[in-house]
Amino acid sequence: MTLQECYAALGGDYDEAMGRLRSERLVQKFVLKFLNDGSYQLLCDSLAAGDREEAFRAAHTIKGVCANLAFNTLLDSSEALTEALRDGRPAQAGEEDLIARVKADYDRAYQAIQAFQGGVAG
Amino acid sequence: MKNKTARFLVISLIGVALLCVCVFSFLAFHMSVQSARTINEVGTLYMSSMSQQISIHFESIIGLQMNQLKTLADTIPSSEIHTSRTLQENLIAQAQARDFTYLGFCASDGSLEMLYGSQLTVTDPQPFLDSLNKEQQKVAIGTNASGEKVILLGAPSPWPSAPEHDCVALVVGLPAEYISDNLSLEENNERAYSFIIRRDGSFVIRTNDAYRNNYFERVHALYESVNGMTPQQYVDALSAAMDQGEDYSNEFTMDGERYHLYCTSLPYSEWYLITFMPYGTMDSIVTRFSREWGSLTVLSAVLILAALLLVFYKYFGLTRQQLRDVENARTAAEQARKEAEHANRAKSEFLSNMSHDIRTPMNAIVGMTAIATANLDNTEQVKNCLKKITLSSKHLLGLINDVLDMSKIESGKMTLNLDQVSLREVVDGIVSICQPQVKAKHQHFDVFIHDISTENVLCDSVRLNQVLLNLLSNAIKFTPDGGEIHMALYEEDSPKGDNFVRTHIQVKDNGIGMSEEFQKHIFDSFAREDSARVHRTEGTGLGMAITKYIVMDAMGGAIQVSSRKGGGTEFNVTLDLEKALVVEEDMILPSWDMLVVDDDQQLCESTVDSLKSIGINAEWTLDGENAVGMVLKRHQRGSDYHIILLDWKLPGMDGIATARRMRQELGDNVPILLISAYDWADIEEDARNAGITGFISKPLFKSTLFNSLRQFADTPQADQAAEPQEERGRDLSGRHILLAEDNELNWEIASELLSEEGLILDWAENGQICVEMLQKSPAGYYDAVLMDVRMPIMGGYEATQVIRSLDRPDHDLPIIAMTADAFAEDVKRSIDCGMNGHIAKPIDVSEVMRLLGKFIK
Helix, strand or coil: CCHHHHHHHHHCHHHHHHHHHHHHHHHHHHHHCCCCCCCHHHHHHHHHHCCHHHHHHHHHHHHHHHHCCHHCCEEECCCHHHHHHHCCCCCCCCCCHHEEEHHHHHHHHHHHHHHHHHHHCC | CHHHHHHHHHHHHHHHHHHHHHHHCCCCCHHHHHHHHHHHHHHHHHHHHHHHHHHHHHHHHHHHHHHHHHHHHHCCCCCCCCCCHHHHHHHHHHHHCCCCCCCEEEECCCCEEEECCCCCCEEHHHHHHHHHHHCEEEEEEEECCCCCEEEEEEEEEECCCCCCCCCCCCEEEHHHHHHHHHHHHHHHHCEEEEECCCCCCEECCCCCCCCCCHHHHHHHHCEEECCECCCCHHHHHHHHHHHHHCEEEEEEEEEEEEEEEEEEECCCCCCCCEEECHHHHHHHHHHHHHHHHHHHHHHHHHHHHHHHHHHHHHHHHHHHHHHHHHHHHHHHHHHHHHHHHHHHHHHHHHHHHHHHHHHHEEEEHHHHHHHHHHHCCCHHHHHHHHHHHHHHHHHHHHHHHHHHHHHHHHCCCCCCCCCCEEHHHHHHHHHHHHHHHHHHHEEEEEEEECCCCCEEEEEHHHHHHHHHHHHHHHHCCCCCCCCCEEEEEEECCCCCCCEEEEEEEEEECCCCCCCCHHHHHHHCCCCCCCCCHHHCCCCCCCCHHHHHHHHHHHHHCCEEEEEECCCCCEEEEEEEEECCCCCCCHHHHHHHHCECCCHHHHHHHHHHHHHEEEEEEEEEEEHHHHHHHHHHHHHHHHCCEEEEECCCCCCCCHHHHHHHHHHHHCCCCCEEEEEEEECHHHHHHHHHHCCCCCCEEECCCHHHHHHHHHHHHHHHCCCCCCHHHHHCCCCCCCEEEECCCCCCCHHHHHHHHCCCCCCCCEEEEEEEEHHHHHHHHCCCCCCEECCCCCCCCCCHHHHHHHHCCCCCCCCCCCCCECCCCCCCCHHHHHHCCCCCCECCCCCCHHHHHHHHHHHCC
16 A cells, blocks of 8 residues: 555545655655554543543644644544534534544544555565 | 884774764765755755746636636626626626636625526635725635535626615636646646645645645644644744745655645635645655765775775785895894804914914924934934924924815815826725824724726816815724724716716714714814814814815715714715716726625625626625635536635635635635735735735725736736745754644654754743743743644643743744634734744645744844
8 A cells, every 4th residue: 555545545635745744755754653643542531531621622633733744534524623622612512423523534544544554564 | 013013004094994984974964964955945946836837827727717707797888787687698698608607796795696506605705705895806715505615706896886786796606626627736746736725724625635624634633743843833834924925835744754845825815825745756866866875985985995904904014024024134134243253253263273283383393403403413313303393294284285275265266177087096095095094093994885887087186085085084083093984985877967977985984973063064164073072183174174165166066974973974975077088998807707705795796797897707705604615616516716806804704714715625726816905914924824815905996806817817826836935035044943832743743844944943842841941941042932822731822921921031032823723813812922923734834934034033
């Protein structure tokens, strides 16, 4: 699996990432680092603990990382969740769907990158 | 005054009316008396002549018979004795031939010896005998054997009296009817009739319905009144007149009818003829005459009164009109006097204001010049003085210009210098003049134009500018900081014809407004609302007077003001301007599809119309969310808009955020232009970051649109790639940058990318660590801080505030926000917190370098 195929699988824009980071080496480096990023775990833990402020910050961070890496699918869903959590807003109808979407997109990205990592390793 | 005249007129009218009635009543009364007297006189005259005629008639009849009798007597020879047979026969024959009914001899004792006819008796023999004995002819009345009345005529006999045959006269008889028939005592006149009476009132001949033997008895019985006398007085007067042989005339009333009577003596007898005539005939004539006279009198009186009334009424009306005229004239004079006084007072006030207003800048100039002279070595001080002198001079020049304009207006010397004017240029000019003032007062200023069909008109641009400047500078002046000022311009068909266009200019603010009272005087010369809140405000008070003169008198337009104290002011100017006959530039662009986004529907529609007229098909929408949706839809269909016009201020998502979203969807291919009424220097940076291609300034005239869009016609996006390079030239190698970022991945990316640019980066995991690291570093070690906003323990905003409050010489080092939040309010907030700039994630190295280059000294 190439890096491009990985981006296609997780719904990102490889060209955009290349435009920003300028080398495939860097893109690959940071994409692989995404697997170790704790923001997603923080988001899940905060939501489970009911700490909406921390959850907002975590979602916001995911959004920032995705923007940098041009993971546009996860960027969209995390951005929507960020707005829902912004300024300590109370839970609205449909928030569960947003969280579910973020989880689905994250899993998709995670699996795609893992698959890519396997390819690189192998 | 009015009432007095009216009372006088009413009283005189009543007086004249009374006088009129009196005079006419007197005339009527006099006439009726006069007519009664006339009737009397005419009656008397008529009666006397009638009586005379009857009397003459009587005399001639009796005379005739007497002559017959004389002739008869003369036929007898005086030698013969009357007793002789032959004589008697002879007499009888002759008497019968003469139609005498009776014949006889009368003895001296009055006894009658009849020759033929029945025996007669003389009714009153004594006067008859007395006359006969005196050998006078006499008439008497007698009765025959059957008691019928007989007229007796006696003539003295020619024979000597013999003792045995006493005979003194020859007597013949005629029936009483002979006289009454011949005299026509009854038929003489329809109504008139006569009696013959003796001295004692006894009737000789009775006619009509008289049945009594004595007239006097009849008088007593029937006469109701005799001209104011009792019947007895009348009888006495009549008897006295008969005794003296005079005629008597009088009038009386019987059976309700008035009669005239006339009494005269008859010859040959002791008799009196008394004639009566009822007034009826004459009375009716005279009564009719006097009734006519009476009605004529009344009619004349009424006519005169009516004429008087008319004259009175007219005169009254005239008087009232005069009074009214006088009153009006007085009021007008009073008004004029007040106005003159007011104008005079205003002028005096103006002069005192002016002397103060002129003296203030003059003092400043004189004072500042003195200070500058004293500090010639201190360049800074001199510069400052010169700046103040310049300001004061400008103010003074403005005052003098206004006063000169006003005096030009007042002497009628202000004329328009008509020339071809572009409304766009005028408005653009005005907007750029007002922009600094608006900015200084932090006011919201918006220019709105729509339905502009003709941009080029014939007008005096200097004066039009003056009007707009006056209105706008007043709006700015009288609107507090942060207030709103709107200017609108639109056109419609002019009632003056196809060569003209009616142009409306509206200037509206939400400032201090004006009192009702002041609005009435706002266009007066030298007017300025006299209250504490405007005393601070400078100005001559001539601006609006000049404006009004230019708009209404010179340009023939209209100006209206509506305002409420504390509720803002709105001025509306309407001008009918002649269209300038210029060949307009052929403004045609390729038939692009465009999108116009503005929260004002009218502006959208108007802009779309203008675009259509230069060949562009445009759609519009009112908010950013919709716009993004529409752009996306076109994008998916593969037919992107060629150009997008975006208003900066939109409800919900603002123009910059909308542009950013669009860029995400569209990439860089489609130019997005931001519409703004403002000088866009402040927002340019953010706008460029968000992907705005360029700016287009309000108001959106057709030519504005054309000129702004034309650049995209030849080489679309040609200038785009080149631009970002402009500010990148600076080499920042070796600079120390502190980067606060909680996410390791993000830090690594940033570090990796920026290190390549030669920067030396240190990582702080949150705001607090960032502050601590800065504190530990020597002053000036870090050249800048890149600050994430959302961090645990201490956020970016907080950290910035702490750094700014540090007691270090480098506490004001550049701090640039770097965050995934890119809303306008986030940008604003980061600036408010003391950050110098704002960069949106994902990280754009060139943008980071541009900003660092801009802020690092």
